[in-house]
Amino acid sequence: MKYSILGYFIGEGFSNVFKNKKSTGASLMIMCATMIIFGIFLILGENINHFVDEVESEQGIQVFVKNEATQEQIDELGNKIRAIDGVSTVEFVSKDEALEQMKERFGERQDLLEGYEGENNIFTASYVVTLTDLTKSSDVQAQIETYSDVVKKINSKDEVVTTLINLANGIKIVTGVILVLLIVISIFIIANTIKLTVHARRKEISIMKYVGATNGFIRWPFIVEGMIIGILASIISIIIVGGAYTFIADKLVSSEFMQLINMSLISFSDMFNSIILVYMLLGIGIGVLGSMISMRKYLKV
Numbered sequence: 001m002k003y004s005i006l007g008y009f010i011g012e013g014f015s016n017v018f019k020n021k022k023s024t025g026a027s028l029m030i031m032c033a034t035m036i037i038f039g040i041f042l043i044l045g046e047n048i049n050h051f052v053d054e055v056e057s058e059q060g061i062q063v064f065v066k067n068e069a070t071q072e073q074i075d076e077l078g079n080k081i082r083a084i085d086g087v088s089t090v091e092f093v094s095k096d097e098a099l100e101q102m103k104e105r106f107g108e109r110q111d112l113l114e115g116y117e118g119e120n121n122i123f124t125a126s127y128v129v130t131l132t133d134l135t136k137s138s139d140v141q142a143q144i145e146t147y148s149d150v151v152k153k154i155n156s157k158d159e160v161v162t163t164l165i166n167l168a169n170g171i172k173i174v175t176g177v178i179l180v181l182l183i184v185i186s187i188f189i190i191a192n193t194i195k196l197t198v199h200a201r202r203k204e205i206s207i208m209k210y211v212g213a214t215n216g217f218i219r220w221p222f223i224v225e226g227m228i229i230g231i232l233a234s235i236i237s238i239i240i241v242g243g244a245y246t247f248i249a250d251k252l253v254s255s256e257f258m259q260l261i262n263m264s265l266i267s268f269s270d271m272f273n274s275i276i277l278v279y280m281l282l283g284i285g286i287g288v289l290g291s292m293i294s295m296r297k298y299l300k301v
Contacts, residue, residue, distance in 0.1 A: 005217075013224025023192075024229060030189045031233035031286060032240070034182035035279055039241040041175035042278070043271065048167055050266050061129040061137065063144055064152040077150045078127055084143050086136030091128045098123035124152060186286045191294040223291045230287030234279040241275070242268050 017024050063081065065074055074092075082090050102123065129144075131137060141154055208218055249265045268275075 009220045009224050012221030013228055016221060016225040017228050027186075027189050027229050028233050028236070031186050031230065031283060032237050034179075034186045034286075035233060035237035035282060036241055037182060038175065038179050038282070039237060039275065039279075041171055041178065042275065043241070043245055043266075045171045045175060046271055047266055048171065050264075061131070061141060061144075062155040063127040063129060064124045064154070065126060066150055066152045067124065069150045073150050074125065077147055080147060081127055081129060081144060084140055086131050086133060086140050088130045088132045093126050093128055095123050095125050098126065183282075183286060187290045187293065189290075191290040219292070222294065223288055226287030226289075226291035227284050228287070230283030230285070231280065234276075234283035237283075238276060238279055242272070 063077075065077065069077075078090055078092060081087060129140070131140060137156060141156060144151060144154060205218055246268050249267070253265055
């Protein structure tokens with residue numbers, strides 16, 4: 001494709017965008033709404049997957065030891081746990097260390113735990129067990145439970161992980177359904193927007209066909225128009241979604257709730273490359289498809 005022809009296509013595409021300002025504005029609003037709603041669910045899904053990864057990385061099975069257990073029994077339990085298939089690491093947490101960990105969680109309110117040092121320590125010694133594979137968690141727990149003479153109870157984050165995974169899958173399904181519906185609406189709006197331009201130039205298109213212009217030559221300026229609308233919608237949506245998410249994330253990260261559950265959020269910059277790629281593909285794809293649909297009637301032989 002020669003540069004002059006390419007320049008003609010681009011010039012005509014921009015000209016079409018500004019000739020139909022109201023229709024272009026309607027298309028931009030619909031596409032922005034599509035992308036913003038999609039972006040909300042995409043970001044939610046990414047953060048839930050991030051939570052799952054954080055919980056899985058801890059793979060927390062905490063085995064609490066009975067207070068009356070001797071040091072010899074405690075050491076023997078640790079060796080037995082290490083020998084179980086699927087166990088990666090085993091770390092002993094004494095009663096004093098458990099108290100210190102709780103003080104760190106309380107932060108500025110750790111004074112509430114004063115008086116629990118030494119003999120007054122109400123916390124229980126435990127083993128923190130990580131796994132080579134989270135799917136083996138149930139088997140590992142079942143085997144640890146057989147050491148009931150020393151083991152007081154077992155805490156696991158399996159339910160948390162399962163809940164998060166189910167939630168992530170649910171969001172993916174909802175995102176997919178909403179995205180399909182919004183894409184259909186966006187394509188319909190853009191197709192009708194460009195159809196107005198095509199209808200206004202129907203005589204010009206007929207003349208071009210009579211003098212031998214190919215369908216491709218006639219079609220490309222309108223495809224470029226659709227691409228321009230899609231790219232503009234993508235840029236506007238990224239700015240809106242990025243600004244809103246950064247503001248909300250900053251507020252959440254500094255909140256007491258997030259500090260209490262010890263979870264972090266993905267920064268928008270970490271998701272930027274994937275979001276801009278998805279948005280550009282989505283915007284350009286919707287624009288091109290809408291343009292091609294709008295042209296079919298006028299390019300029939």
